[in-house]
Amino acid sequence: MATTPSSAMRSLDRAFDVLGVLEDTRQPLRLSEVARRAELHVATAQRILNVLIERGYAAKEETGYVAGPAAVATAHAFLVNNRLSQVALPVLQELAATTSLTASLYVRVGHFRVLIARVQGRNPLRYQLPIGEKLPLYLGAGKALAAWLPDAELHSLIEQSAPFTRVSGEHVTAEDLAADLDQVRKAGYALSLSERAVNVTAVSAPIRHAEDVLGALSIAGPSSELTETDHTRLIGEVCRAADAIAARCP
Missing domain, CATH: 3.30.450.40 (GAF domain)
Structure with a gap:
């Protein structure tokens, strides 16, 4: 089934919600806590985290999830430009x-x-x-x-x-x-x-x-x-x- 523009935008919004949760934390978060703070179902949060990890915007440590190194590259691009x-x-x-x-x-x-x-x-x-x-x-x-x-x-x-x-x-x-x-x-x-x-x-x-x-x-x-x-x-x-x-x- 093809992804409609509205559902694609909703998925993008949810991904940014998860990124925002990781951005604001000062310690690794368990999956359930990421889902709670982003107001998402655990399965949805897991799917988003998997994509973010693949792209380098999230990382999984022994005690939970944190922001990934790709976020540093994005910040550097902003500062340079x-x-x-x-x-x-x-x-x-x-x-x-x-x-x-x-x-x-x-x-x-x-x-x-x-x-x-x-x-x-x-x-x-x-x-x-x-x-x-x-x-x-x-x-x-x-x-x-x-x-x-x-x-x-x-x-x-x-x-x-x-x-x-x-x-x-x-x-x-x-x-x-x-x-x-x-x-x-x-x-x-x-x-x-x-x-x-x-x-x-x-x-x-x-x-x-x-x-x-x-x-x-x-x-x-x-x-x-x-x-x-x-x-x-x-x-x-x-x-x-x-x-x-x-x-x-x-």
Whole structure:
């Protein structure tokens, strides 16, 4: 029996659902857990995993399934060909040198942000985020992307994310998040204090080209070493750098 276009698309969607499960995990998953997280029948998940393993996008270890090495090649192809990261790199380097803080570039993928470039300053953060790390949109630099979402997507993000508690212990309701993102949009930048990591202050700004938000530029450093006067200076540096990147994009 021939595969209809609709069933082919459904199969593709399911394959991406399984890939997304493997992408988000930090440890090998048993087949039953992959099926549960992807909301698929176990037999369907097994068939998809078999194809992904054959193509190198999944691998089976002794304790379960993980993402495969082909995903690295796909990521490399993106980084090599992505115009934004190429244009942004010298600006990131200059920003890190000027502020002594870690400068990062993020792009949005659904309701997440993905790190695609990073330059360490003279005062590096204690933790190191690997390129490709996926982080939420409703915390830290993610807000510089979330604030410019179309209304329907913004509502969906808020509905799915809130309520939540920041690492600082601050409880955030849906109303709080909506007000926070509205303020970010009005100000043109996001200032985050211990939202995702303790004792970390981050300043981020959207990279806007015409009507599009191409990504978010962020700098981060220890809160204990940054005063309110520093915040004002850093906001100016980040916004100017974000505008410089946008101006260089075709």
